[in-house]
Amino acid sequence: MDNQVEIHYCTQCRWMLRAAWMGQELLTTFEQELAALTLKPGTGGVFEIRANGKLIWSRKEKGRFPEITELKQLVRDVIAPEKDLGHADKKRT
Amino acid sequence: MDNQVEIHYCTQCRWMLRAAWMGQELLTTFEQELAALTLKPGTGGVFEIRANGKLIWSRKEKGRFPEITELKQLVRDVIAPEKDLGHADKKRT
Numbered sequence: 001m002d003n004q005v006e007i008h009y010c011t012q013c014r015w016m017l018r019a020a021w022m023g024q025e026l027l028t029t030f031e032q033e034l035a036a037l038t039l040k041p042g043t044g045g046v047f048e049i050r051a052n053g054k055l056i057w058s059r060k061e062k063g064r065f066p067e068i069t070e071l072k073q074l075v076r077d078v079i080a081p082e083k084d085l086g087h088a089d090k091k092r093t
Numbered sequence: 094m095d096n097q098v099e100i101h102y103c104t105q106c107r108w109m110l111r112a113a114w115m116g117q118e119l120l121t122t123f124e125q126e127l128a129a130l131t132l133k134p135g136t137g138g139v140f141e142i143r144a145n146g147k148l149i150w151s152r153k154e155k156g157r158f159p160e161i162t163e164l165k166q167l168v169r170d171v172i173a174p175e176k177d178l179g180h181a182d183k184k185r186t
Contacts, residue, residue, distance in 0.1 A: 011124055016117065024113050027134060031104055038131040041120060 003079040004036040006050040011041045019047075022071060029072050029088075033080045051078035096172040097129040101141045104134045112140075115164060122165050122181075126173045144171035 005026055009019035016039070023037045047059035049071065056074040057066050066074070069088040076083050098119055102112035109132070116130045140152035142164065149167040150159050159167070162181040169176050 016120055020113055020117050020120075023132065024109065027109055027113075027132060031134060034134065036131050036133050038129050039116065039120060040129050041124060041127065 002035050003030070003033050003052060004038065005034060005075060005079075006038045006040060008040040008042050008046050008048045008050070010043055010046045012043055013045055013047075015047060016041070018065070022049075022068065025068055026072065026075055029085070030075065030079065033083070049074075051075050054078055095128050096123070096126050096145060097131065098127060098168060098172075099131040099133060099143045101133040101135050101139050101143075103136055103139045105136055106138055106140075108140060109134070111158070115142075115161065118161055119165065119168055122178070123168065123172065126176070142167075144168050147171055
């Protein structure tokens with residue numbers, strides 16, 4: 001179980017709290033699957049999330065932050081594809 | 094600037110919030126010095142903090158959690174020995 005997620009955030013944009021919150025959400029949801037959650041301070045508006053080294057979110061590319069359920073699905077797809085996220089997996093109308 | 098801190102905490106003891114809080118304190122205080130802060134879920138009552146790989150706190154060894162000012166001093170001593178922590182460096186009476 002060596003799964004790891006990395007959140008690279010811009011300190012100038014004051015995104016630490018957001019990154020730390022998302023990190024804690026992931027650590028809670030993937031308590032059995034995640035071995036490490038790393039917060040990496042950056043600059044220049046960076047907000048990138050990697051799961052096992054794979055870029056799963058780039059704010060510059062997407063033009064927005066991920067919703068938390070969306071982020072959990074993206075992380076799940078990489079580290080625990082068989083995991084059911086419960087209500088977070090329901091499609092919204 | 095490759096300084097990194099790792100907080101290894103016991104999920105069974107529900108220490109994630111504590112670990113994440115301490116992590117955010119360190120990211121705030123050492124915004125210019127810290128390249129990565131990693132939260133590592135563990136079991137069996139583990140609460141260990143490493144700075145650049147060096148064990149600076151073990152709850153089992155010390156019998157308690159670090160106070161936050163104490164933790165900042167320990168991290169500072171490893172990653173930025175010249176840094177003045179301001180009021181956190183004052184001795185308590």
